[in-house]
Amino acid sequence: xxxxxxxxxxxxxxxxxxxxxxxxxxxxxxxxxxxxxxxxxxxxxxxxxxxxxxxxxxxxxxxxxxxxxxxxxxxxxxxxxxxxxxxxxxxxxxxxxxxxxxxxxxxxxxxxxxxxxxxxxxxxxxxxxxxxxxxxxxxxxxxxxxxxxxxxxxxxxxxxxxxxxxxxxxxxxxxxxxxxxxxxxxxxxxxxxxxxxxxxxxxxxxxxxxxxxxxxxxxxxxxxxxxxxxxxxxxxxxxxxxxxxxxxxxxxxxxxxxxxxxxxxxxxxxxxxxxxxxxxxxxxxxxxxxxxxxxxxxxxxxxxxxxxxxxxxxxxxxxxxxxxxxxxxxxxxxxxxxxxxxxxxxxxxxxxxxxxxxxxxxxxxxxxxxxxxxxxxxxxxxxxxxxxxxxxxxxxxxxxxxxxxxxxxxxxxxxxxxxxxxxxxxxxxxxxxxxxxxxxxxxxxxxxxxxxxxx
Amino acid sequence: xxxxxxxxxxxxxxxxxxxxxxxxxxxxxxxxxxxxxxxxxxxxxxxxxxxxxxxxxxxxxxxxxxxxxxxxxxxxxxxxxxxxxxxxxxxxxxxxxxxxxxxxxxxxxxxxxxxxxxxxxxxxxxxxxxxxxxxxxxxxxxxxxxxxxxxxxxxxxxxxxxxxxxxxxxxxxxxxxxxxxxxxxxxxxxxxxxxxxxxxxxxxxxxxxxxxxxxxxxxxxxxxxxxxxxxxxxxxxxxxxxxxxxxxxxxxxxxxxxxxxxxxxxxxxxxxxxxxxxxxxxxxxxxxxxxxxxxxxxxxxxxxxxxxxxxxxxxxxxxxxxxxxxxxxxxxxxxxx
Numbered sequence: 129x130x131x132x133x134x135x136x137x138x139x140x141x142x143x144x145x146x147x148x149x150x151x152x153x154x155x156x157x158x159x160x161x162x163x164x165x166x167x168x169x170x171x172x173x174x175x176x177x178x179x180x181x182x183x184x185x186x187x188x189x190x191x192x193x194x195x196x197x198x199x200x201x202x203x204x205x206x207x208x209x210x211x212x213x214x215x216x217x218x219x220x221x222x223x224x225x226x227x228x229x230x231x232x233x234x235x236x237x238x239x240x241x242x243x244x245x246x247x248x249x250x251x252x253x254x255x256x257x258x259x260x261x262x263x264x265x266x267x268x269x270x271x272x273x274x275x276x277x278x279x280x281x282x283x284x285x286x287x288x289x290x291x292x293x294x295x296x297x298x299x300x301x302x303x304x305x306x307x308x309x310x311x312x313x314x315x316x317x318x319x320x321x322x323x324x325x326x327x328x329x330x331x332x333x334x335x336x337x338x339x340x341x342x343x344x345x346x347x348x349x350x351x352x353x354x355x356x357x358x359x360x361x362x363x364x365x366x367x368x369x370x371x372x373x374x375x376x377x378x379x380x381x382x383x384x385x386x387x388x389x390x391x392x393x394x395x396x397x398x399x400x401x402x403x404x405x406x407x408x409x410x411x412x413x414x415x416x417x418x419x420x421x422x423x424x425x426x427x428x429x430x431x432x433x434x435x436x437x438x439x440x441x442x443x444x445x446x447x448x449x450x451x452x453x454x455x456x457x458x459x460x461x462x463x464x465x466x467x468x469x470x471x472x473x474x475x476x477x478x479x480x481x482x483x484x485x486x487x488x489x490x491x492x493x494x495x496x497x498x499x500x501x502x503x504x505x506x507x508x509x510x511x512x513x514x515x516x517x518x519x520x521x522x523x524x525x526x527x528x529x530x531x532x533x534x535x536x537x538x539x540x541x542x543x544x545x546x547x548x549x550x551x552x553x554x555x556x557x558x559x560x561x562x563x564x565x566x567x568x569x570x571x572x573x574x575x576x577x578x579x580x581x582x583x
Numbered sequence: 584x585x586x587x588x589x590x591x592x593x594x595x596x597x598x599x600x601x602x603x604x605x606x607x608x609x610x611x612x613x614x615x616x617x618x619x620x621x622x623x624x625x626x627x628x629x630x631x632x633x634x635x636x637x638x639x640x641x642x643x644x645x646x647x648x649x650x651x652x653x654x655x656x657x658x659x660x661x662x663x664x665x666x667x668x669x670x671x672x673x674x675x676x677x678x679x680x681x682x683x684x685x686x687x688x689x690x691x692x693x694x695x696x697x698x699x700x701x702x703x704x705x706x707x708x709x710x711x712x713x714x715x716x717x718x719x720x721x722x723x724x725x726x727x728x729x730x731x732x733x734x735x736x737x738x739x740x741x742x743x744x745x746x747x748x749x750x751x752x753x754x755x756x757x758x759x760x761x762x763x764x765x766x767x768x769x770x771x772x773x774x775x776x777x778x779x780x781x782x783x784x785x786x787x788x789x790x791x792x793x794x795x796x797x798x799x800x801x802x803x804x805x806x807x808x809x810x811x812x813x814x815x816x817x818x819x820x821x822x823x824x825x826x827x828x829x830x831x832x833x834x835x836x837x838x839x840x841x842x843x844x845x846x847x848x849x850x851x852x853x854x855x856x857x858x859x860x861x862x863x864x865x866x867x868x869x870x871x872x873x874x875x876x877x878x879x880x881x882x883x884x885x886x887x888x889x890x891x892x893x894x895x896x897x898x899x900x901x902x903x904x905x906x907x908x909x910x911x912x913x914x915x916x917x918x919x920x
Contacts, residue, residue: 229862233665233883262666407773413747458736488620547885550862557865562773572868579687580885583662 169267169400172256179378192477193417194222195246196272197231199435200463201497207489211480218476228252239263245468247477251298251307253462256288258543259298261548263472264291268467268478271296275482285502285539289464298464302499305532306368307451309437309520316423318345322521326570328453335366335455339395342404344426354424358408358415359400363367364549366392368458374549375542381581383548393573396557397566407561409554416440430460431500431529438519447521451528457535462502500529544581553579602917605851623920659892666886678893688894691867692901693878694779697875698854698873702783707839711832715824728799731792743856744784750781750857773871776855782871785853790846794839800830801835833916841909848902896915 173431194202206500210219222247222567232255237246239259251259259267263379270276271294277288281300284357287318289298308331320326320341320445331338342355349355367373367389374383399405408415418424419440427433429451437449455579462539465481487505495511506512507530515526542548556573560566659678661671682688717727734742749756750771758768771781805828813823829836850873854865864878865872872880878898882891 143882233886235664236886240666253814258666261665407752413744414751414753421754470832510911554862555869558773562770562867576687576864576869577683580880583664583887583889 132209144245144458152522154282158406171465176532179309183389189217189219190473190476191219191221192248192473193246194220195225195235195249195251195436196222196229197225197228197250199384199497200224200250201499202484205493205496207484209494211483212494218480220480228254234261239266239468240497242266242470244514245470247467247471247473248481249468250301251464251466251467251542253288253459253464254546254549256298256464257541257545259466260289260291261543264297266470267297268474269295269297270467270478270482273478273482280505281488281504281534282502282533284536287538288541289466291391291499298466299481300502301463301465301485302432302490302493303320303459303502304432304459304461305366305500305529305536306454306460307429307528307532308426309429309433309451310426311422311448312450313448314350314422315345317350318348318425320345323491324450324452324528327450331455332453333380333455338455339404340400341422342399343402346402346404349425352423354406354516355404355426356399357406357418357424359396359405359429359486359561360398360408360410360553361428363392363396363553363557364460365454365458367541367549368393368428368460369454369456369537370458370539371537372540374545377540378432379542381544381548383552383577389552390570393552393556393570397560397569400557401566405561406463407558411436428454428460431498431525432461434492434517434519434525435498438517441558444483446518449519451523451525453528453532456538457532459536459539481482493532494526500533504533539558547580548577551580588726655892655895658888659896661889664886664887665813665888668888671889674889678889679897680894681874681890682897687869687872687877688874688897689873691865693873693876694869694871695781695850695873696850697785698779698783698850698871699782699844702786702850703840703843703847703867704781706787706791707794707836707843709787710794710839711798711836713791713795714802715828717795717799728796731795732791733792735793735867737789739785739789739852740856742789743853744786746781746788747857750784772858773870775868778866778871782850782854785848786847787855789853790843794843797839798832798835805831837909837913837916839864841913843908844905844909845902846900849875851879855879 168182190236196202203222208222225234231250232252235249271278271290278296283302285300285303286296289300290296298536308327309328315322315327330341345355370388371391372382372386373389374381375388376382389520396405400407406418408418419437420442420447422442427437429437434449437445465485467477467481470485471477471528485503487501487503490499490503491509491511492499493499493504494506495515498517501507501512502528507526513524513529514579515524517525551573555576556569559569559572564572623839642767658671660674660676662674662677663671713731717724717731721727751757752758752768752770752772755771757771762768768775771777780782809831810823811829813827818826852872854871854876855863857871858865863872863884865876875898878891878894881887881894
């Protein structure tokens with residue numbers, strides 16, 4: 129019975145005799161063993177590489193491993209190849225997790241057990257406060273690294289990754305200065321202005337005016353279209369422009385009592401009740417399809433969103449979008465690169481990310497990937513000032529976003545911002561689009577958030 | 584190995600079963616001692632070797648089964664966050680007592696139960712029907728059997744992605760079909776029962792074939808003469824199914840019911856991936872959040888290790904209760920048959 133289950137007959141028919149079979153098994157075992165040994169030896173090879181510093185490159189290449197999420201675009205912008213050319217003894221290898229929701233818990237696990245960490249780890253802005261507050265001891269202090277100039281970065285960006293006792297654990301890669309992307313064709317059909325200056329004036333200074341513009345839009349809007357993509361997008365845009373949202377400066381959770389949060393919630397709920405936003409969650413398949421079907425007129429739009437729009441649109445949408453200033457400046461997104469102390473090549477990794485986040489490289493990244501530089505020095509470089517985007521015709525997006533970057537408030541971010549924000553969106557305003565009253569939706573949201581915040 | 588039962592002589596008693604040599608000589612004595620030593624070794628070998636052979640499993644079990652279990656129990660008695668697992672603060676039974684008025688926990692428990700029922704019952708019934716059909720002589724029966732196992736071999740992630748598209752509210756194929764026969768669009772994501780049915784559909788799709796093959800294997804072990812005599816008595820195929828097949832399958836049905844119940848109480852991947860928000864809250868109003876999902880949300884999204892551990896242990900205890908109930912029922916059934 130057992131013999132019949134084994135792949136006996138197949139081996140015999142191909143290999144001929146039982147001896148041949150034995151040889152095959154042996155070969156398989158040997159190759160497996162060799163593989164394991166090779167794994168070990170390359171590992172130890174790496175270690176010797178780091179202990180000699182890899183300076184003169186005595187044949188042993190140092191491999192710097194990068195733990196990233198989403199599409200950060202360093203590779204696509206050719207920055208690894210460039211650095212490897214400058215430093216022949218260095219090899220860069222990236223390990224990308226698609227979604228930050230999957231990347232971050234694993235990172236926390238690795239940090240707490242001090243194992244499985246890459247030489248460089250990316251951290252999303254939504255998590256940076258928590259990492260700074262709880263894990264700073266596990267990271268190199270980059271403010272003391274040679275070649276790092278604090279003045280390269282926007283001040284608030286630098287502060288976000290810095291602890292109270294001035295240890296900086298991450299170097300900023302990009303930021304998300306928010307603008308409003310709008311469909312010229314839909315605006316025209318609804319009788320709204322299409323020129324980006326005038327569009328900006330429609331709602332300058334006040335998110336309430338933005339919703340009012342939506343009401344005007346709705347009166348004459350083409351059938352089946354919505355003014356904005358999603359309630360989550362709207363509440364996020366409003367909150368991004370507030371100085372204080374979920375935590376106060378001393379670290380207390382204030383989201384329930386902060387009038388700005390309630391106002392943002394109520395305004396979004398109002399827009400949802402009036403049918404200005406569709407019942408969608410951003411970055412989900414149904415939302416993607418809504419873009420592809422040209423069903424909404426505006427979307428809060430940091431530079432990286434242009435890439436998303438382009439990726440999800442049909443070819444005929446090219447050039448139909450434009451970019452206008454938002455009611456109030458805000459930041460949405462951005463990441464940091466950090467070096468865990470337990471990495472194998474701490475020194476090389478620090479040198480590498482210092483180079484990678486320098487203004488020149490950030491400018492290159494913007495030109496290819498649309499990640500907007502967190503280094504103001506890059507804003508005057510040609511690859512930023514001359515940047516254009518297929519989706520928005522000839523709009524000078526580099527200048528528009530650079531302008532938007534200057535009006536971003538210095539925002540207090542807290543360790544559990546993501547939980548609060550997700551609760552307000554996914555368990556709150558989305559319910560209003562389903563016909564729940566704003567008061568009930570607020571109740572569901574706060575109950576969920578409180579339960580999730582409670583230790 | 585040295586344990587060759589066929590050659591291993593039983594230890595001889597002093598002066599027993601006399602070897603044909605005169606006792607008392609030196610050589611015989613040495614030979615005797617040698618035999619005694621060997622026999623002691625065999626005894627030790629016989630006694631301890633099996634333990635050595637089974638030890639790898641138990642060592643692994645201690646490392647990856649028992650230790651996590653105990654650590655989880657320990658963590659569940661503390662307030663501890665995933666960001667600092669060594670920083671534990673004694674909380675006593677608070678994490679457990681809190682579960683009693685944690686409406687999210689009970690909501691998840693209810694959902695687990697309802698999803699479990701609307702997925703397991705149709706799944707086993709359909710599996711039974713399919714197995715019965717496949718048990719007939721069919722052309723290309725191997726093809727059908729392999730095809731039935733294909734969903735089981737598909738990863739949940741890939742399958743859920745397709746189902747999310749099928750169940751889309753605005754552009755989903757299912758709503759499109761329903762619409763064309765005059766139904767309103769159903770919001771499969773956000774309404775309670777539609778979302779639970781959608782999640783159950785994924786589970787049913789995935790496991791029906793698997794259970795059908797188990798039933799099929801059991802059906803093929805039923806002696807053919809039972810059917811022959813039933814046919815001679817004039818029983819048609821349907822009566823044969825109810826009076827021959829079903830009674831013969833009883834132990835198998837019980838087995839699949841137990842396994843499916845355990846599986847249903849741990850449902851996790853399908854609702855997680857079905858959620859449009861890709862969060863672990865099981866929909867905007869937690870309408871399809873299962874216990875597994877709630878545990879994951881508390882532990883990995885919110886990083887409350889202590890609370891998550893308490894939930895895990897509570898789930899474990901619930902599973903034990905389910906197991907005991909299953910055992911009692913199966914004994915009753917066996918006694919009655």
